Amino acid sequence: MTTDTLSTKDKILQAAAEIAKEVGPVHLSLDAVARRAGLSKGGLLYTFPTKAKLLEALVEQHVSEFDESLRREEAARNHGPNSVVLACIAVYRAEFVCNEPEPSGILAAIANDPGFLEPIRRYNKQLLQRMRDNAEDPTLAMMVFLTIEGLRSLKLFEMGLLSKAEQIAAIDRLKNLFEPADPEMADVPVPA
Incomplete structure (x- = not known):
């Protein structure tokens, strides 16, 4: 599945997993995940209201x-x-x-x-x-x-x-x- 065919939720999860691998789990931020997923932070928060939920x-x-x-x-x-x-x-x-x-x-x-x-x-x-x-x-x-x-x-x-x-x-x-x-x-x- 290419990034173009992923749902918003899947894009966010993929971005979060990539960032956690690159910078370490402690440095995972919602802002970075939103940027990587090509969304606004508000768009990310609509799907995952907290980092814990993500x-x-x-x-x-x-x-x-x-x-x-x-x-x-x-x-x-x-x-x-x-x-x-x-x-x-x-x-x-x-x-x-x-x-x-x-x-x-x-x-x-x-x-x-x-x-x-x-x-x-x-x-x-x-x-x-x-x-x-x-x-x-x-x-x-x-x-x-x-x-x-x-x-x-x-x-x-x-x-x-x-x-x-x-x-x-x-x-x-x-x-x-x-x-x-x-x-x-x-x-x-x-x-x-």
């Missing part, structure tokens, strides 16, 4: 986008056994291999108000339960969840403890615990 929307957008990707992957696996676990692995691996940055809007929201973690907590609690309910081995599903969340945290906080190849190897090993080797995944290059 940051809350960034968190909700992140959760929603992840859930949409996860459900598409799950459906591609016909909602069979382990489909939620395998979908979670596939979505994370795709984001990671494509070198998608962690959403800076999430960090901006957390920096502004740790209470914005609540939608993520609720979603993760539900996701973990879905993974357990759908898995042939619920404990192994929990271990996959914890590994992926750990890798996400390392990336979000730019810890740099593992190379990209090591992280992808861990993700692929998780996948192999739930299904035989996938020839399509073997074609995806592992960055160094």
Whole structure:
């Protein structure tokens, strides 16, 4: 979707995420977001009356986008056994291999108000339960969840403890615990 076809709300959210990435979450200002989105500050405030509402929307957008990707992957696996676990692995691996940055809007929201973690907590609690309910081995599903969340945290906080190849190897090993080797995944290059 190009910037021309984005709704006002989407333009604002995109601008806010970009600015948070560039200048850091603490320095995110409504004036800067309005300028980047090509709106007046009044136009921005009509959609998001406060910075807190804008940051809350960034968190909700992140959760929603992840859930949409996860459900598409799950459906591609016909909602069979382990489909939620395998979908979670596939979505994370795709984001990671494509070198998608962690959403800076999430960090901006957390920096502004740790209470914005609540939608993520609720979603993760539900996701973990879905993974357990759908898995042939619920404990192994929990271990996959914890590994992926750990890798996400390392990336979000730019810890740099593992190379990209090591992280992808861990993700692929998780996948192999739930299904035989996938020839399509073997074609995806592992960055160094």
